[in-house]
Amino acid sequence: MDANNIPALFSSLQIPTNHTSVGLSNLLSSNSQTKALFHHKRLPDHGWTDVQIQRLLFELSVLDTNCEETVKCQLRSSSSASSGNNGGFPHRWTGAGEREGRIYSPLVSQRHSGFGHGIGRSGDVMEAQPKAVGSSALLRLTLRLTLDAVRRGAGLNGNVGKGSQPSGPASFGTLLPVCTGMSMALVLSGLRDRARKMDDAILENTGDGVTCSIPTRNIVLWSRIDQKSCYKAILSAGLKCIVLPTKSHPDTDEVSTDLQALKEALDQYGNNILAVLTTTSCFCPRVPDEVDAVAKMIQTWNSGKGGAGISHVINHAYGLQCQATNKLLNRACTIGRVDAIICSTDKNFLVPVGGALIMSPNSNVIETISKNYPGRASASPMIDLFITLLSMGLDGYKGILNERKRLTRQFRQRLESAANVFGERPLNCPRNTISFGITLDKLVVLDDEHDESENLQQKERNKQITKFGSMLFTRCISGTRIVPPNETKTISGHTFVGFGSSHEGYPHAYMTAACAVGMGEAELNEFFVRLEKSWKDYCSKREKDRKKKKKDNIEKGMSDVAISNKQ
Numbered sequence: 231m232d233a234n235n236i237p238a239l240f241s242s243l244q245i246p247t248n249h250t251s252v253g254l255s256n257l258l259s260s261n262s263q264t265k266a267l268f269h270h271k272r273l274p275d276h277g278w279t280d281v282q283i284q285r286l287l288f289e290l291s292v293l294d295t296n297c298e299e300t301v302k303c304q305l306r307s308s309s310s311a312s313s314g315n316n317g318g319f320p321h322r323w324t325g326a327g328e329r330e331g332r333i334y335s336p337l338v339s340q341r342h343s344g345f346g347h348g349i350g351r352s353g354d355v356m357e358a359q360p361k362a363v364g365s366s367a368l369l370r371l372t373l374r375l376t377l378d379a380v381r382r383g384a385g386l387n388g389n390v391g392k393g394s395q396p397s398g399p400a401s402f403g404t405l406l407p408v409c410t411g412m413s414m415a416l417v418l419s420g421l422r423d424r425a426r427k428m429d430d431a432i433l434e435n436t437g438d439g440v441t442c443s444i445p446t447r448n449i450v451l452w453s454r455i456d457q458k459s460c461y462k463a464i465l466s467a468g469l470k471c472i473v474l475p476t477k478s479h480p481d482t483d484e485v486s487t488d489l490q491a492l493k494e495a496l497d498q499y500g501n502n503i504l505a506v507l508t509t510t511s512c513f514c515p516r517v518p519d520e521v522d523a524v525a526k527m528i529q530t531w532n533s534g535k536g537g538a539g540i541s542h543v544i545n546h547a548y549g550l551q552c553q554a555t556n557k558l559l560n561r562a563c564t565i566g567r568v569d570a571i572i573c574s575t576d577k578n579f580l581v582p583v584g585g586a587l588i589m590s591p592n593s594n595v596i597e598t599i600s601k602n603y604p605g606r607a608s609a610s611p612m613i614d615l616f617i618t619l620l621s622m623g624l625d626g627y628k629g630i631l632n633e634r635k636r637l638t639r640q641f642r643q644r645l646e647s648a649a650n651v652f653g654e655r656p657l658n659c660p661r662n663t664i665s666f667g668i669t670l671d672k673l674v675v676l677d678d679e680h681d682e683s684e685n686l687q688q689k690e691r692n693k694q695i696t697k698f699g700s701m702l703f704t705r706c707i708s709g710t711r712i713v714p715p716n717e718t719k720t721i722s723g724h725t726f727v728g729f730g731s732s733h734e735g736y737p738h739a740y741m742t743a744a745c746a747v748g749m750g751e752a753e754l755n756e757f758f759v760r761l762e763k764s765w766k767d768y769c770s771k772r773e774k775d776r777k778k779k780k781k782d783n784i785e786k787g788m789s790d791v792a793i794s795n796k797q
Contacts, residue, residue, distance in 0.1 A: 235256055260285065267620075270373040273382070276476065277623035286620075287613070291344030293364030296331030311381045318548050331362070343763045345613060347545035348606040350408070355459050355603035356404055365609055371407065372616040376587055377403050379619060380578075383627040384590070387560045396472030397573050397591035399559045402609050404600045405615070406586045407607040410547045410574045411466075413586035416508075417543055417570045418467040418601035422447060424506055425538035432537045434697070443503035445537065452507045453519050456732045458721055460507065460545060465722055469504060473724065476516070483657040483667075487519045489527065496531050496540070505569070511549035511577075513711055514742045516732040517661035518555050519544075525566025530568065541569040548577035550661055551634055551747040563591050570595055575611060580630070580748050581618050584612030629633065634747045637754055638663060641745035644758045652765055657740060664746060670695055670712070672741040675772070690717060695739050706765050707757065711742045 233254060240250045264286055267274065312371040319604075325332070331346035334340045339346070347362035349355065380400050381388035387398025403766045406413045425447045433444055438546045439783045453474050472495060477488040487508070496503065506528055508519035521544055532539035546564070550573055561566050568591060590596050619627070646656045649668040657667035663739035672692040692714035700711030713730035715738065720726070724774035727734045743757070 231317075235259065252533065261314060264289075268371070271371065272378045272618060273622075273624040273627065274622050277626045278620045279398065280621070283617055283620050285370075286335075287343040287404040287617070290368050293367070294331065294345065294347055295325070295331070295361045296344075299643070308613065340393035340611065343613060347530060347613060348608070349598075349609045350603065350607050351601075352605050354601045355406065355599045355607050357776055359606075367614055369510060369609070369612050371405040372612050372619070373405050376405065376575075376579075376615065377589075379624070379627050380528075380550055380573075380587070380589070381622060381688050383631065385553055385556045385560075386550075387563065391591070396564050397641050398570060399563045399587050399591060401597040402590050402593045403587060403589040404596050405575075406599075406603065406608070407584060407611045408586060409459075409583060409760055410545070410572055410586055411463045412535040413572050414460065414463035414543070414545065414681070415466040416602055417572060417599055418450065418464065418469060418505060418507075419590060421543070421595070422467070422469070423602060424598045425504060425541070426536035441782045447502065447504040447538070449499050449503045450505050451495050451503060453492070453509065453534065454726075454732050455509045455512050455516055455545075456726060456729050457509075457512075460509070461721055461724070465508070469718045471724070474725075478733055478736070482659060483515045483738070484517045484661060485515045485731065485736065486517050486661070487524065489523055491518065493527065496527070501537075503540045505543050506542045507545065509545040509549045510555045511552070511664065512662065512730045512732070513744075514659045514662050514665040514667040515740070516660055517735065518549070518558065521558055521568070522565060523566050526728060527566070539567070542567050543569060544571045545744040546571045547574045548664070548746065549573070550578040551631055553635070554630075554661075554663060560677060567727045570599065571664060575615050578625075578747065579615060579618055579622075581611070581614040583609075624680050630747050634745065634749065637751060638748060640744045640751070641754060642666060644754070648758060648762055648765075649761065657738070665742050667740045667742040667746045670698070670714075672740055673698060673739065673768070674774070686735075692717060692739075694772075698741075698764075701763070701768055702764050707760050707764065709744060712739075713742070714739045 236254055236257070237247065237250055240253075241247065252275055260282060263274070263278070263282065267286075301588060331348075333342070333346045336733050345362075345365050345368070347359055347365050349365055350361075351357040353357055354436075356369065357623065358370075377388060377400055380386045386400040388400040389398045390401045391397040401746075404415060408416070418715060425445075427449070429444050448468075449470050449472055451472050451474055452460065459474075459641075474491045474495060475488050476485045477491075478485055492506065506524060507520050508524050509516075510518040512518065512523060521542075525542055528540050528542050537617045542562075544559065546555070546559065559568070571589040573587040573589070575581050588596065588599055622630070635683075642656075645666050645668060649656045652668070653672050654669045657669065659667070674691045695714040696712055699710065702710050704714075711730070715728070715731075715736060718725055718727050719728045719729040728736050731740075743761075745754070
């Protein structure tokens with residue numbers, strides 16, 4: 231409704247002018263907010279109301295060509311028309327293509343605020359659609375709001391470098407409607423295509439008579455972190471993964487980057503390497519990779535070699551909530567090479583699973599990744615993110631980050647107290663400020679069984695340790711990880727020794743728990759109440775089982791003696 235025409239229209243309905251002025255001021259205020267959002271393309275300082283957000287969503291969806299009526303309603307209209315009740319087609323657009331954004335269920339249409347065309351086109355996930363200008367505008371605006379959040383909220387540098395000055399990690403970005411693992415595969419595929427073009431260009435410019443071979447670029451060096459999705463993402467991209475070992479810190483319980491192993495791998499595989507994949511968000515005792523040192527090492531190795539060089543991809547899945555890690559990214563982009571940073575939308579912005587933010591200091595990398603996405607994409611993750619960012623506002627986003635930081639101190643102290651009660655100790659991993667752990671070395675007590683091998687005893691011990699994890703889950707505690715020592719797991723042909731700890735010889739059984747963004751103080755307190763109760767219940771059951779087993783062994787021994795005497 232045009233605000234300029236409202237006074238005359240309402241006057242014709244005999245509504246007093248002074249009443250109309252009040253309502254008009256509300257409309258103008260709402261319009262002013264929307265105008266400011268599109269003009270500045272920044273998060274509002276304060277979150278919007280649900281009504282304001284819904285109004286904007288419906289205004290944008292009206293711009294798409296499919297928004298007028300669902301298929302179910304159209305079928306009812308057709309049935310009515312065939313009965314002679316209505317002879318005309320009431321809508322402005324008629325769709326004669328195979329994909330017209332048609333939605334059968336009104337409930338589904340409502341769930342998606344009328345958006346049905348998705349985002350992007352077959353050649354580029356960020357490209358505008360002629361039939362879906364509203365969806366295209368929502369996507370572009372969501373990206374700008376997200377980058378603004380990570381810059382002004384999380385503290386990532388978004389400055390675009392001029393001349394020899396480096397750009398920040400949040401200088402450029404794109405949104406993908408898939409989770410972190412699949413996004414990683416798409417990023418690596420895009421970097422491979424980009425590397426081939428750059429290497430081919432170098433070959434074409436080589437003078438006559440000069441022999442030059444094109445690098446294969448089919449290897450990814452991966453600093454080991456025991457998360458299946460990372461390893462599978464590399465293989466899904468059609469690449470070979472070289473798993474780099476980690477090292478244990480002599481003065482703490484930390485497991486971290488083995489820079490010497492990386493240097494040796496760079497020298498061994500050379501130009502066959504497409505990228506080095508590091509990680510900044512991980513489960514204790516693993517701590518963030520030293521991405522600044524890795525970035526510097528890659529830049530030094532690439533220096534003077536020409537072509538695409540070796541890329542550096544950082545898995546920053548849920549790291550945006552950690553200020554120290556974000557500073558590490560800023561430093562990495564300043565002193566070395568960083569090509570792409572992958573962040574999960576659900577873990578960082580509290581939306582349903584299904585989206586990822588890809589950032590880079592290089593606009594060409596982002597363009598390549600966007601154009602590498604096959605076909606159109608679902609708009610659902612972007613709508614969720616758009617709604618959430620507007621609902622939070624900058625103050626709301628900073629608020630949840632600050633609350634997590636405040637609770638982290640409590641979480642660490644409470645976990646240390648719980649460990650003391652259990653007769654265990656907290657894992658000393660100061661560089662991991664999201665995931666925390668305590669040892670479980672005394673959780674299982676096995677009676678000496680001289681007839682059992684050490685290997686069988688270890689298996690039985692690990693089995694009993696994992697039962698504690700099951701007990702936690704049945705008591706409605708989710709998210710904790712119970713890691714017994716010396717476990718092995720084979721993923722796509724590669725065997726990981728010591729799986730779970732990201733290290734082949736980690737000496738402790740342990741439990742981890744995370745103080746992640748979105749946790750409240752009441753939830754934190756209840757977690758520790760349930761944890762301590764579960765521990766006591768487990769120990770009580772353990773003692774009952776030991777006594778029962780001892781009794782059964784005595785009875786079995788007496789029975790064997792009786793049988794022997796009869797014989």
